[in-house]
Amino acid sequence: MARERLSVVVTRRLPEPVETRLSELFDVTLRSEDTPLSRAQLVEAMATADVLVPTVTDVIDARLLGQAGERLKLIANFGAGVDHIDVDTARQRGILVSNTPGVLTDDTADMTMALIMAVVRRIPEGLAIMQKGDWQGWSPTALLGGRMAGRRLGILGMGSIGQAVARRAAAFGMQVHYHNRRRLRSETEAELQATYWESLDQMVARMDVISINCPSTPSTFHLMNARRLKLMKPDAVIVNTSRGEVIDEMALTRMLRAGEIAGAGLDVYEKGTNINPRLREQPNVVLLPHMGSATVEGRIETGEKVLLNIKTFEDGHRPPDQVVPGML
Template identity: 70%
Template sequence: MSDNRPKVFVTRRLPDAVEARMGELFDVRLSAADEKLSRDQLIDAMREADVIVPCVTDKIDAEMLDAAGGRLKLIANYGAGVDHIDVVGAHKRGVLVSNTPGVMTEDTADMAIGLVLAVTRRMPEGLKFMQSGAWEGWAPTAFMGQRIGGKALGILGMGRIGRALARRATAFGMSVHYHNRTRLHPSTEKENSAQWWDSLDQMLANVDVLSINCPHTPATFHLINERRLKLMKPTSVIVNTSRGEVIDENALTRALRREEIAGAGLDVFEHGSQVNPRLRELPNVVLLPHMGSATVEGRIEMGEKVLLNIYAFADGHRPPDMVVPDMI
């Protein structure tokens, strides 16, 4: 094996096939414990490695990059979202950042539809009732939910995942509406049977289901706040498979408790793993542990993209999935 192989530090356990290939290609240090690293542990890792492979649980800011010294040259993120990484700060310090776009599109869109069905058809309530052993048979008015066919779906963020969700929603007989920073090309709108709304407020007042599919940026932080929640129909539901910070979680909890909206399905949370305990108490909320991309196929494909980005960097080329500040 060549002594010129880059030293790579991986912060969490990855699929076995990905870790095995990393060991063949690079001088790699893997995470045996698969536990979230502390700030100091991350800094130590960046001091000792040419490449670090973090994921969404690893926050890397400018102060940490300064403390890391000059060895680190690439942050090869295991995931598409990079809001946990100071991309601008890394760029200023000559550290490249790459991600894994596209591979989780279909899986996340599947999960969004799953949450829509779970909330509108009250599946968790039915499951809990069955597991309690209390069911004594069918009743005409028991666990009545809402039909999604004929309902209006509003998509906040019409990127890859938003468009994949639009295709699925159309198959279920829903009409598709979207709000985006920029309007899609007319041919793309036609392909996705989607209607654009320049005003987010107006779209919210006219849809039955809202799906959050935009990234977390300063502009999208608490984009769905108390004022906007009050614009929605009392029969409407919200699902979020993107970033928790887009929704003001306290305002959402109040709206759900007051029955100002009918329900919510959340795969991501404003404060990461620190889930608002009041949300757990509500029967009209479905909570999942960030499972949107959790398929065997998707996680292996993410790893393959990480491998390709590191390999290109080690070979003296630009990583194919490099993230630059202008993209944020």
């Protein structure tokens, strides 16, 4: 007798190959619209599914988990970050949580470098002039940016993405520095030619570029607060492809407007899509719509990891990318 297939609910549109494979393997409910589910819809999904496949746009807190049905046994997150899921409460309710680590490392590191170059070389300002038809021809003093080689890059968070950024930065001739919860092994430091700073304050005060590559946790909330931002050199820039909550966005906006920081490149924001309008007005700020991981290859590989986690769980084994509270 054939085994009953798992009931899987997907909260957002996924790449077609991923949705097709999910349909082949499981009793899956897919979305026709690429919009987040409401809380009421999430409650309904969690009441009837064996497996929920959410994304970063779905906030699954203790209250929501309290309304989950007895069937729900796995939350197979589509993405590496799980700060939108109350993993502790899920564990207490006997619900496993898995994620998709390592897939988007290169994509996010590429976008980090793109933001650094865009801000340092003033690329969006040049683009705006061309789009408006205001270009009057070449000038020796027009749109002078800075040279990448020789600049000191301070990486905040030296996990897989931070290390990938370090390798790329070294290829541009940048001097790599970093602050991390744990110091890297000496051989890794040597390979990356990276200088470790135990004091984040001391590192921030000396860097030409700060790159945020740490996860969002209670300890990293506003890690770059007003006091620490003021330590930055006036000609320094900051980029963030991690989580918006790591930077105090209001303080950053004030300092950019006052000319106390030379520029910023942001792909993530403290309040999601509700971005400070004054931040949008700054010519020395590059804003992207959370597209650091947006590659076809990356999205499909993320889906493949989700599939593997669900299939392994269905076969009675621990998902290979299970998340436990101690990991966070």
